[in-house]
Amino acid sequence: MLIDVLAIIGAYLIGSVSTAILTCRAMGLPDPRIGGSGNPGATNVLRIGGKKAAIITLIGDLLKGLIPVLLAHRIGVSGLPLGLVGLAAFLGHLYPVYFGFQGGKGVATAGGAILGLSPATAGAALITWAAVAGSTRYSSLAALVAAVLSPVFMWLLGAPAAYQPSVLIIVALLIWRHRENIQRLREGRESRIGGKS
Secondary structure, three states: OHHHHHHHHHHHHHHOOOHHHHHHHHOOOOOOOOOOOOOOOHHHHHHHHOHHHHHHHHHHHHHHHHHHHHHHHHOOOOHHHHHHHHHHHHHHHHOOHHHOOOOOOOHHHHHHHHHHHOHHHHHHHHHHHHHHHHHHOOHHHHHHHHHHHHHHHHHHOOOOHHHHHHHHHHHHHHHHHOHHHHHHHHHOOOOOOOOOO
16 A cells, blocks of 8 residues: 555656656757747647657656556556556646646646556557547647547456546546647637648
């Protein structure tokens, strides 16, 4: 029980490290919380800093979700507590203790956490994201569709049912964090990948 609790706390603290903010600081770019859309995530870093900074941010954010789950699993955390480790890392990204609880939307970190919990589910979600993004050029729509389908993929692909509560909470929070994107999609104002809306 103590190991489970420490793993969950550690995951939140790792998730709280903002790759976007640190990358922008290191590369002399504007603070992503101020520039572009104001979201400290890879998509906004791409807007204000280019591909290299965005790739660094994306990889860092993904690893924030993946590493805590892998480490926790290695020390014997399993079942529901392991799912909570993934959720804690995701919450750290959304509400980082080191940066005034002003975090990003969490797509990459959620993907990393799900990759650690169920690689097959993460693979199916990635294919879904690529298919939707490629056909519509809306990154936000692709992320939302992939997220909503992740619990279904997890069930179909035989991942432990104990992970489902954490994944469902992650999906609900992803939808909430994308509420403005959803409104813009409805109004036809959402920016497309590689171009204007």
